[in-house]
Amino acid sequence: MRASALTLWSLLLVSACGGGEISEAGRSRDPQTTIVSSSSGVGGSQAGGAGQGGASIAGSSGSGGEGHGYDASGGWSGLDGAGSGSGGNGASVDTPVTCLRTVQVSNAADLTQATSNAKPGDCVVLADGNYTFPVIRAQGTEASPIVIRAANTSQATVTTGNLVLQGAAYVQVQGLTWSGSGTIHLVDCDHCRFSRSRVQRNDRDGEEWVTVEGTSKNCRIDHNDFGPQSHTGNMVQLSGTDTQVVQYTRIDHNFFHDVHYTGGNGWECIRAGLSSYSFSSAHSIIEQNFFFHAANDPEVISIKSSDNVVRNNTMRASAGQFSLRHGNRNMMYGNYILGDGVGNAQGIRVCGSDHKLFNNYVQEVGSPAIYLEGGESIDTSGQLTDHKQVYRAMLLFNTIVNGEGIVVGGSHSRQPVDCTIAYNVLQGSGPLLSEASGTQNTTYVGNIVNGRTSITRGTIMVDPKLVKTGDVFSIGSGSPAIDAATQPFTFVTDDIEGKPRVAPDIGANEISSAPAMFGLLKLTDVGPMAP
């Protein structure tokens, strides 16, 4: 088992160093058919699943060359695609873009001319080679976007200069390999997209790698490979203008990896906002991204705005956390966080009001799996950079194994108020449920606790009879969790795999014959070469 896993990983490393376009057996790689629109449908196909060999995904892994071969003895069946069996990746259904006109370019001068003359429906195709980009102000339409793409994914390279889309609309840039120290900016954009690129940025000068800024709306950052990182600078930063954060951004199917934290702040893989945008509604969706070896500061995802959704992401082997640092009314559901034996692996941290966290799976982290942090002030007092007091957080249907559980309060003096902690499965050395002195009116309902706890009200002290499939545990037949969640929470309509909740089971999984729409992400599910 150990030997075969190591062999697979070695294959990944060798292929990644090769770097070229990989032809996947049975799947067309005709460039024309890989142009996809920015439709944001969620759910849908059952792409992914078991069976693709490790070598077929080399294009999405940029981590090999710097020697991060992971000792696979920890059980990496979920990574290499060989058999976690946890279902599809819920890939969105992208409809092909029809090119009304195709313009072939092979150098920077041609590219400048093609983009300045671009009309809706133009596809500007970059021959293999090196490019510098002009500022792009092109205007496509919803029906006829403008696509600027590498003829062969990853074979159009950028070693100098920035990529700036300024006031552009319906413009897609895809398929680049970015190795220079320049940065990428979507400024005042409408429906712009940066996609299927390998961003192996020379980050010695710091700065954010990709920024969505100004009045941008409906932009998408997807199917990219970000990493490695060795200096400060957030990989994806959502900014804004005045007091309004950018809105309706979708960040999906990216592979963030190999963050080598050395100190200080500003190393986030995704920072969605700033403290000054705390109360600004972003309506961003961060979904189906895979974070791997992302040692961070400690936020791997840092939400600093309101009304966002963080769902169906996977983080593994990362000394970092998903953090609702600033803002209110954020939702975090269907995420997998596995420590994989890495020291300082962390879970989820929460500040602010009215967040809903459900159907998350946290395994083997060295800090609280979910931490409702004490606050320094409330929304109408103190500084925007404060930790805002937690009000009315709802932690529901999460499964937490092999570590600490849910911690309510601590670190600062204003403890959480009116929170609900219901129908979670918690198993491990614990403490599995604990609460700081001064916490007010926490409601505990139907939590299955198998281990040490300092809270006993609203708990069912039984063995949930978890079984391990691939790398994760879920309830097995005969579990007391089955059909045991009797109090309705109407916004929890499905489970971590997208299976419908029928007579809801306690914890992240519903036992069901329905097909899995989501699961623990694998390398094959993300990055430039993913479906």
Ligand SMILES: [Ca+2]
């Ligand atoms: Ca940080």
Ligand SMILES: [Ca+2]
């Ligand atoms: Ca049920």
